[in-house]
Amino acid sequence: MYVAMVRPRWSDMDVFGHVNHANLVTLLEEARVPLLFDEAGRAGLAEFAKGMVVVRLGVHYHSPIVVDGQEIRVEISLRELKFASLTLDYRVYSGPLAEGKPSVTAETVLAPYELSTGRPRRLTEAERAFLATRLTETADE
Template sequence: MYVAKVRPRWSDMDVFGHVNHANMVTLLEEARVPLLFDEAGRAGLAEFAKGMVVVRLAVHYRAPIVVDGQEIRVEISLKDLKFASLTLDYRVHDGPDAGAPVAVTAETVLAPYDVTTGRPRRLTLEEREFLQTRLTEAGA
């Protein structure tokens, strides 16, 4: 499991002081980008940063997240890994700690994409190993 701390911004809130549903999708992206771009890049896997597209997204709002200046905890784990796609699960806590209530759960299906050819591509063996190691409980 990968854990990211993301701080909702004032501009993320709606009229009720909660994180707007559409802005939650941006916060999920901000949580996964350091994993797929920075950590993967440090592991010698620069292709993720060159092309990764969201194929499908599902977000389940269980409770509102209030914008109060504190970070929220986003836990990301690998749900499914295929040769040309991966599915990530998210648990978003209403606060920075694991004990904070889970306010949002989500899932994204991502596909590596070759921007040069304009086509999806297969995951390399090294990319698959990185994802399995980094995003499973044993790799946490």
């Protein structure tokens, strides 16, 4: 599991003081990018940063996330790893700790994409190994 701490911005808030549903999708992306771009890049896997597209997204809201200046905790785990796609699961907590039930659960199906050809590509063995290992380890912050 990968843990990201993300701070909602004042502009993410709706009129009720909660993180707006559309802005939550951006917060999920902000949690995912350091894993797939930064950590993968440090592991010698720069291709993720050159092209990764969201194929499908599902978000399930269980309770509001209030914008109060603190970070929210986003836990990301690997649900499914195929040869040309991966499915990530998210558990989002309204504060920095994993206390109680998550406020939001979500999933994204992602596919590596070759920008030069405009076509999806297969994951390399090294990419598959990185994802399988990094997203099944115990949580670290």
